[in-house]
Amino acid sequence: MKFAIQINEGPFTHQSADTAYQFTKAAIENGHEIFRVFFYHDGVNNGTMYGVPPQDDRNVQALWSDLAEKHDLDLVVCVAAAQRRGIMDEDEAKRHGKGASNIAPKFRISGLGQLIEAGIQADRLMVFGD
Amino acid sequence: MSTLHTVNKSPFEKNSLDTCLLLIKNDSTVLLIEDGVAGALQNTTASQSIADAMSEGVKFAVLGEDLNARGLPADRVINGISVVDYAGFVQLAADHDNVQSWL
Numbered sequence: 001m002k003f004a005i006q007i008n009e010g011p012f013t014h015q016s017a018d019t020a021y022q023f024t025k026a027a028i029e030n031g032h033e034i035f036r037v038f039f040y041h042d043g044v045n046n047g048t049m050y051g052v053p054p055q056d057d058r059n060v061q062a063l064w065s066d067l068a069e070k071h072d073l074d075l076v077v078c079v080a081a082a083q084r085r086g087i088m089d090e091d092e093a094k095r096h097g098k099g100a101s102n103i104a105p106k107f108r109i110s111g112l113g114q115l116i117e118a119g120i121q122a123d124r125l126m127v128f129g130d
Numbered sequence: 131m132s133t134l135h136t137v138n139k140s141p142f143e144k145n146s147l148d149t150c151l152l153l154i155k156n157d158s159t160v161l162l163i164e165d166g167v168a169g170a171l172q173n174t175t176a177s178q179s180i181a182d183a184m185s186e187g188v189k190f191a192v193l194g195e196d197l198n199a200r201g202l203p204a205d206r207v208i209n210g211i212s213v214v215d216y217a218g219f220v221q222l223a224a225d226h227d228n229v230q231s232w233l
Binding site for chain 1: 138163164165195196215216217219220221223224228229231233
């Protein structure tokens, strides 16, 4: 079965960022396909590579980047939500006159159309948030 | 058409479980996750509404990992609520036609 995942919450708000990750991992382990993971609202905060949590804390961004590397996941960050919160790739940083990009490995920035497409293409859209 | 409803808030903090139970159809399932797992315990103010929904055919499940994370023992879960792991969560999502997250 094809799942699409929507995450509306950052890694240090409540638990949904973790729940979404654990669900996605379990879905892959049980033979399902992840069509796309869409990070929306505060969920875009999962996609910055400049977070440095203490070593005994989980690093949700690194977990996603690793999982995406292993299983070729499509991790999409909403562009409008990302702009508001200072999440940028090279192009965005240049366009807005910022010094550097901070988008984490395997994440990409795109628009809301990607969420709509995921909702249409996937069998189930799972929403995680607060 | 069956729906899996996920509730991630404690019924002692927010009214999302009540709202969910108000609208749910009887071929559907409620999965309690995150702080929502508190609602799965026996003899609370939420127990009666769960019992009422069960008697109308609504099924209930609770995420075991989130019970454990909060030190809530599975043997205090209301009879008839099944304890599932993340693989069970995935299976529930696949088994129902739709998923509704009550956030």
